[in-house]
Amino acid sequence: MSTSMTRNTNTFQSTEDLIERFSGGTALIGIIGLGYVGLPLALRFHEVGLSVVGFDIDATRIATLNAGKSPIKHISASAIQKMCADGFKATDDFTRIAEVDAIIICVPTPLSSHREPDLSFIIETMKSIAPYLRQGQILSLESTTWPGTTEEVLRPFIEQRGLAIGQEFFLVYSPEREDPGNADYTTRTIPKVVGGSTAACRDAGEALYKTVIDRVVSVSSTETAELTKLLENIHRSVNIGLVNEMKLICDRMGIDIYEVIDAAATKPFGFTPYYPGPGLGGHCIPIDPFYLTWKAREYGLSTHFIELAGEINRNMPEWVVGKVADALNARQKSLNGSRILALGIAYKRDVDDMRESPSVFVMEHLRDRGVIVEYSDPNVPKFPRMREHRFDLSSVELTPEALSSYDAVILLTDHSAFDYSQILEHANLIIDTRGKYRIVDEKIVKA
Structure with a gap:
């Protein structure tokens, strides 16, 4: 399953080229945030034969994973050990972002002391990875947030790198739907909503997630996908x-x-x-x-x-x-x-x-x-x-x-x-x- 870590960034030609990497099993996946959302996703990509690099800022979590141990009760140590044996490595070295084809952000989005959105984890993540973004990558945000975050907060970081979104770089929002401890639904079987900054971005996002999710549900924009997640949780909160x-x-x-x-x-x-x-x-x-x-x-x-x-x-x-x-x-x-x-x-x-x-x-x-x-x-x-x-x-x-x-x-x-x-x-x-x-x-x- 090993995928070369040395990549010629000039080989990217089109959306179809990126989609082919996903469907052909040659893509390298980078997942940022190895908690209750990111770690099951990493395991799922590994399960279908794609190579994964895991990024986190928690030194204890990185050491735990690289030692083949599970930091989460419902995830088995044997699954972590198999992924590590196949080349997975957790790291805080964000220079390795340049190696990956897909960047999936799964970091916390808490509330501030004034009960207002705290996007500091997302913003710090973007600051850390921005210097290493390159042509031919897709970035997917999975963290729950307000409608407009992907376009208003993430997009400027990419454009400041001189990358044309929808042509040279692909940006999507796909909300996480993990339910820890639920044996009836897994990462694979929970339908995945995907919204792209452009139609080409959406197509790339569909291709990324279709490799690991049984059903991908496309929507017209990143804002629609962001609000979909909020409606799901507001529905539960109100009831x-x-x-x-x-x-x-x-x-x-x-x-x-x-x-x-x-x-x-x-x-x-x-x-x-x-x-x-x-x-x-x-x-x-x-x-x-x-x-x-x-x-x-x-x-x-x-x-x-x-x-x-x-x-x-x-x-x-x-x-x-x-x-x-x-x-x-x-x-x-x-x-x-x-x-x-x-x-x-x-x-x-x-x-x-x-x-x-x-x-x-x-x-x-x-x-x-x-x-x-x-x-x-x-x-x-x-x-x-x-x-x-x-x-x-x-x-x-x-x-x-x-x-x-x-x-x-x-x-x-x-x-x-x-x-x-x-x-x-x-x-x-x-x-x-x-x-x-x-x-x-x-x-x-x-x-």
Whole structure:
């Protein structure tokens, strides 16, 4: 599978030439950002026989990958080892961008402290690679962002190199759709949306992704592709906000929200079940809607639905803490000074991804109110270093003795590895934010 790392940049003739490299299996793929999006994509390109160079700025991650180890729970070390044996190398040497035919950017796009788009990772990436861009390459941005980013932010870097987009260089936007831990859909089977700066760019983007994705969906522009990703996540954010608000109403009325959802889901049309929780997590849904909110202001528009859903979802961790306080008070216990165990701190079931996890916000609210808080998560053995959250904790083993030693346990992420019968038997009080326990028991409080 080895592809020569020395490339004659004068051999490029046309869009057809680049497309032939993809279909013929001779292209070299460069992926920038080897996290939850970039690494599965690298593995998929390797799987079809294309050579891959991985770029990252995290020295620890680079060393881990080059040692044949996986930094992500649901990606096997054996897959990394096979890719390395076939020539893959992770590097922070951006001069190697000149070697590759396709550059795929998969870097984070967080929000700033003022909840505005932070494109610093994209901009710094473009600054790092711009000197090495050359004729005959395609650049694809996969990071979620506001409509216009590809044209307004990336395109100038390319044009400053004197490269004519659509003729000498190809620029596309193709939003990532990874769902970590979802065994039903893989990088290969999730349809890929592609929008190009020009028709030729779109054609090159289609050819790039058709080598690894079963279905490529072309749209008319990069802006359309950018907004497609935002709509997907806004749809989920608004519906989760709605069902979380319904949970608050049901709680006050003494109605089981999960029974309501299950009954409504029997309707064979016009209803899609969404389930409440302690808030929103992951890198997409809590963040992406506000990229459109920010951009809409440029056009004098307010995004009422988006902002209201965001407000409801952001307030859920504090509401959960209120339910914990009420449950302890009902047992003549104070929140201040109590010992509480958080069950599950990854943002979703059966993954090790901590990004924007509502569990962490619950833990912080508890700590701020005087609680001695610890956690148990089979996928996160030690609380990771995070930019905004700091706990010096390791995961507690769930023994009967440990469970019974806490005033309460809060089920925040319903991992499959938890022994729910054991938890029910030995915990003194269970605050269930995920609807895992559908029984009536005096020690279970629905939150």
